[in-house]
Amino acid sequence: MDILSICQWLDSTRLNAAMRMSTWFFPTFDTIHTLGIVLVAGTIMLVDLRLLGLALPSESVAAVVRRIVPATLWGFALMFVSGALLFTSEAVKLYHSPAFRIKLALLALAGLNALIFHLTIYRDVAHWDQAAPAPLRARLAGLLSLAFWIAIIAAGRAIAYGSGYDLG
Amino acid sequence: MMAFSLLPVFEWMESTPIGQTIRQSASLIALVETVHLIGMTLLLGTLLMVDLSLLGLGIGRAPAARIARELRGWTVAGLAIMLTSGPLMLSSEAVRCYNSPAFWIKMALLAVAVTFHFTVHRKVVAQEPPVQRLSAEWTACLSLGLWTSVALAGKAIAIFQPN
Numbered sequence: 384m385d386i387l388s389i390c391q392w393l394d395s396t397r398l399n400a401a402m403r404m405s406t407w408f409f410p411t412f413d414t415i416h417t418l419g420i421v422l423v424a425g426t427i428m429l430v431d432l433r434l435l436g437l438a439l440p441s442e443s444v445a446a447v448v449r450r451i452v453p454a455t456l457w458g459f460a461l462m463f464v465s466g467a468l469l470f471t472s473e474a475v476k477l478y479h480s481p482a483f484r485i486k487l488a489l490l491a492l493a494g495l496n497a498l499i500f501h502l503t504i505y506r507d508v509a510h511w512d513q514a515a516p517a518p519l520r521a522r523l524a525g526l527l528s529l530a531f532w533i534a535i536i537a538a539g540r541a542i543a544y545g546s547g548y549d550l551g
Numbered sequence: 552m553m554a555f556s557l558l559p560v561f562e563w564m565e566s567t568p569i570g571q572t573i574r575q576s577a578s579l580i581a582l583v584e585t586v587h588l589i590g591m592t593l594l595l596g597t598l599l600m601v602d603l604s605l606l607g608l609g610i611g612r613a614p615a616a617r618i619a620r621e622l623r624g625w626t627v628a629g630l631a632i633m634l635t636s637g638p639l640m641l642s643s644e645a646v647r648c649y650n651s652p653a654f655w656i657k658m659a660l661l662a663v664a665v666t667f668h669f670t671v672h673r674k675v676v677a678q679e680p681p682v683q684r685l686s687a688e689w690t691a692c693l694s695l696g697l698w699t700s701v702a703l704a705g706k707a708i709a710i711f712q713p714n
Contacts, residue, residue, distance in 0.1 A: 425596025446611040544581040
């Protein structure tokens with residue numbers, strides 16, 4: 384069973400029909416999705432800017448990460464659940480949207496970047512906790528993260544306005 | 552009855568080359584919206600951090616005043632990006648916005664939020680030693696509530712089609 388047939392099956396479910404019949408479904412979950420992304424990107428950007436030495440220079444990196452990551456995870460939960468529901472409401476349409484595929488790829492890259500950061504250089508954060516800017520590899524992770532999240536926001540807008548996807 | 556109407560101003564905005572150019576290009580609209588969202592991300596992300604500090608949920612023991620000082624540049628940058636991209640979005644559909652209650656509600660909320668931010672909020676945040684818990688908490692909740700309302704009203708402009 385390939386991905387397209389999964390999307391076709393999703394589009395044929397009763398849940399999908401109920402979502403498309405509802406006037407309120409799309410605006411509500413689109414709003415939750417946007418707020419979720421703003422929360423994720425807005426909190427992650429603070430960590431990125433701290434790593435680059437461009438914000439919060441007096442605070443230790445570990446303290447910033449400890450405070451911010453729970454908010455990021457809440458934002459991610461909002462974004463993921465609303466995103467999955469929005470996808471279910473128009474799966475085949477999104478399957479054919481290049482911007483949607485790019486957005487998924489960017490999300491995977493942003494996640495991979497965060498994972499590598501946490502598993503490698505962040506492990507001995509104790510050694511560079513107070514440094515502003517942080518060591519080169521941490522700065523690189525921060526810079527990549529900023530770029531990925533800006534691109535994710537742009538890809539999201541491109542889904543709405545781009546080719547292969549018609550708002551009407 | 553109003554003594555004068557702002558409608559001609561909105562019609563003029565929409566007739567400008569900038570308004571017409573953005574209006575006719577889906578990619579330009581998407582680009583300006585992206586910039587607007589990035590500004591919102593900076594503004595809300597930094598304000599969330601400052602308001603969490605006021606609520607006693609800040610970074611370590613750092614006072615809200617220091618957090619705010621070390622983020623102020625980005626808060627102002629976020630606001631500046633929004634106040635630049637916002638009018639560009641407006642110019643592409645000014646007459647529709649003029650007829651949209653959500654647009655006027657957003658402008659009113661924005662005026663309140665900006666005024667609150669640069670008066671009460673700034674004063675409470677800057678106070679060292681920190682002010683009483685209660686007024687700090689009220690200030691943080693009002694700040695978060697006001698800015699979230701501005702964002703929701705912005706979304707409502709796109710959702711509700713004016714008659």
